[in-house]
Amino acid sequence: MPPDPPLPTPPRSPTPHSPLPTPPKVPSIALTDPPPPTPHSPPPTGRYGVDAPNVPAFMGLSGLVLLTVGVFVLAGGGSLAVAIICLYWSLWLLASTASYLYTTRAGKFRVWARLLAEQHLRGDERVLDLGCGRGAVLMLVARLLPKGRAVGIDLWSTSDQSGNSLEAARRNAELEEVAERVELHTGDMRQLPFQDAEFDMVVSSLAIHNIRSRADRLKAIDEAIRVLKPGGRLLIADFRGTSDYAARLREKNMREVTVKSLGPRFWYGGPWTATRLVSATR
Numbered sequence: 001m002p003p004d005p006p007l008p009t010p011p012r013s014p015t016p017h018s019p020l021p022t023p024p025k026v027p028s029i030a031l032t033d034p035p036p037p038t039p040h041s042p043p044p045t046g047r048y049g050v051d052a053p054n055v056p057a058f059m060g061l062s063g064l065v066l067l068t069v070g071v072f073v074l075a076g077g078g079s080l081a082v083a084i085i086c087l088y089w090s091l092w093l094l095a096s097t098a099s100y101l102y103t104t105r106a107g108k109f110r111v112w113a114r115l116l117a118e119q120h121l122r123g124d125e126r127v128l129d130l131g132c133g134r135g136a137v138l139m140l141v142a143r144l145l146p147k148g149r150a151v152g153i154d155l156w157s158t159s160d161q162s163g164n165s166l167e168a169a170r171r172n173a174e175l176e177e178v179a180e181r182v183e184l185h186t187g188d189m190r191q192l193p194f195q196d197a198e199f200d201m202v203v204s205s206l207a208i209h210n211i212r213s214r215a216d217r218l219k220a221i222d223e224a225i226r227v228l229k230p231g232g233r234l235l236i237a238d239f240r241g242t243s244d245y246a247a248r249l250r251e252k253n254m255r256e257v258t259v260k261s262l263g264p265r266f267w268y269g270g271p272w273t274a275t276r277l278v279s280a281t282r
């Protein structure tokens with residue numbers, strides 16, 4: 001075995017007789033500055049399934065079928081126009097499937113980790129997640145509340161999220177080591193089983209659009225407002241209906257109502273299904 005290379009000599013500590021080494025230049029940070037928001041929280045250890053799993057399954061399968069047809073038509077010397085159309089749409093569908101799966105498995109976690117860090121929570125708040133599903137956002141919230149409570153409510157629809165259930169959400173709270181500050185409820189966000197002004201913040205991710213009628217979606221918005229404390233924050237991420245939600249919030253005298261796009265990490269297939277964030281203060 002070759003001998004170990006010599007260890008690097010540690011720098012000599014300054015003595016009263018030796019000149020002090022010039023310290024390396026570091027950017028100055030005022031001690032009063034708040035810590036910068038964490039762009040990514042630790043990767044989730046729970047199992048969070050796939051949002052509306054039939055959608056990527058259908059897109060992916062259709063893409064594969066069209067790809068096969070296109071390749072066969074080309075190889076068999078068939079119509080070039082048909083082959084090009086099949087290949088074009090197959091690539092489009094496969095790219096959309098990839099974007100969808102990225103968002104549901106990774107992108108949404110990153111975006112929500114950043115959004116939540118930007119809220120500068122104290123750590124003792126009560127936060128409600130409407131349509132929490134298996135807890136992708138709820139557990140991120142719970143990590144930020146060492147002395148608070150992350151409350152989730154859901155009907156546990158398995159067509160809206162694969163493997164969705166109260167038990168799956170509870171298991172994730174245990175896996176993420178936040179179970180003692182997570183509270184789970186089975187219920188409908190159109191009729192919340194909570195008192196007025198119970199929460200410091202209400203969040204909801206990709207859940208409200210699942211309610212079929214517009215009147216009922218607005219009922220869910222009204223309920224979110226009702227359970228918020230004065231000064232409390234509301235954050236709703238969704239890929240449709242956001243202008244409607246914002247209009248309702250303004251109608252109900254919520255303050256600082258804004259709508260913004262959350263970028264490609266939160267595209268369910270492409271820019272045509274980009275998720276937008278509606279935020280407001282009560």
Ligand SMILES: C[S@@+](CC[C@H](N)C(=O)[O-])C[C@H]1O[C@@H](n2cnc3c(N)ncnc32)[C@H](O)[C@@H]1O
Pocket residue numbers: 048051052108130131132133134135136137153154155156157158160161164187188189190204205206207208210211
């Ligand atoms: C696409 S999943 C998103 C889950 C979770 N927010 C996330 O980001 O992983 C939509 C969720 O909304 C829930 N949901 C749909 N309608 C609901 C209602 N009226 N009340 C409560 N939850 C509802 C579904 O059961 C499902 O868990």
